[in-house]
Amino acid sequence: MRFFIDTAEVSEVRTADELGLVDGVTTNPSLVASSGREYRDVVAELDEFVDGPISVEVIATEAEEMLVEAREYDTWGDDIAVKFPMTREGMTALSQATAEGIDSNVTLVFSANQALLAAKNGATFVSPFLGRLDDIGSDGVELVREIREIYDVHGFDTEILAASIRHPSHVKAVAKVGADVATLPPSVLDQLFDHPKTDEGLAAFLDDWGDRESPAVRELQGADDD
Numbered sequence: 404m405r406f407f408i409d410t411a412e413v414s415e416v417r418t419a420d421e422l423g424l425v426d427g428v429t430t431n432p433s434l435v436a437s438s439g440r441e442y443r444d445v446v447a448e449l450d451e452f453v454d455g456p457i458s459v460e461v462i463a464t465e466a467e468e469m470l471v472e473a474r475e476y477d478t479w480g481d482d483i484a485v486k487f488p489m490t491r492e493g494m495t496a497l498s499q500a501t502a503e504g505i506d507s508n509v510t511l512v513f514s515a516n517q518a519l520l521a522a523k524n525g526a527t528f529v530s531p532f533l534g535r536l537d538d539i540g541s542d543g544v545e546l547v548r549e550i551r552e553i554y555d556v557h558g559f560d561t562e563i564l565a566a567s568i569r570h571p572s573h574v575k576a577v578a579k580v581g582a583d584v585a586t587l588p589p590s591v592l593d594q595l596f597d598h599p600k601t602d603e604g605l606a607a608f609l610d611d612w613g614d615r616e617s618p619a620v621r622e623l624q625g626a627d628d629d
């Protein structure tokens with residue numbers, strides 16, 4: 404399962420990239436607005452080092468204006484996925500964008516039927532929003548499982564990009580039901596590393612070893628002494 408980073412803060416993407424864990428980036432108007440930067444500047448900086456799709460979301464709500472934006476955003480980097488909202492106008496724009504070879508990410512998806520519409524229109528990615536479904540007492544993970552079943556039965560190439568990920572249990576759950584990608588807030592990515600037994604075990608290893616040098620250091624010191 405690939406990890407995209409869900410943020411418009413370039414520094415956070417750089418940190419995750421240093422861990423070798425960035426397969427792409429997703430942005431949205433809220434994330435870019437909170438960054439306080441121009442959308443194009445954020446994308447240009449990400450494009451310098453991100454080796455994978457960068458999702459850039461249209462702002463317009465009418466199909467023709469969405470397409471104007473999509474054609475522009477498609478030039479903003481080597482691997483851009485234009486985000487279209489799951490609306491009638493968004494699907495109209497998506498259909499034409501697909502015909503023009505523009506990669507896409509259909510966002511704000513909350514039902515299996517919406518995901519089916521996105522796939523039928525040739526979406527590159529579909530973004531079911533797990534956290535926002537959980538917020539209203541629905542089951543976001545079950546939605547991903549349903550989409551996986553439908554896409555596999557009918558052989559759709561659209562990739563499931565699990566979004567609105569709120570905690571590590573979402574990551575495990577969508578990995579188990581077959582999401583192709585999860586887009587993680589940096590805080591959730593960071594939480595994946597931690598377990599108290601890991602910290603405890605490492606402390607015990609080091610305590611048992613004591614203050615002796617590592618075998619490699621001793622070999623190297625021996626080589627220097629020879």
Ligand code: G3P
Binds near residue numbers: 429431532566568
């Ligand atoms: O990319 C979609 C994602 O940012 C939405 O997450 O937490 O705002 O529901 P959230």
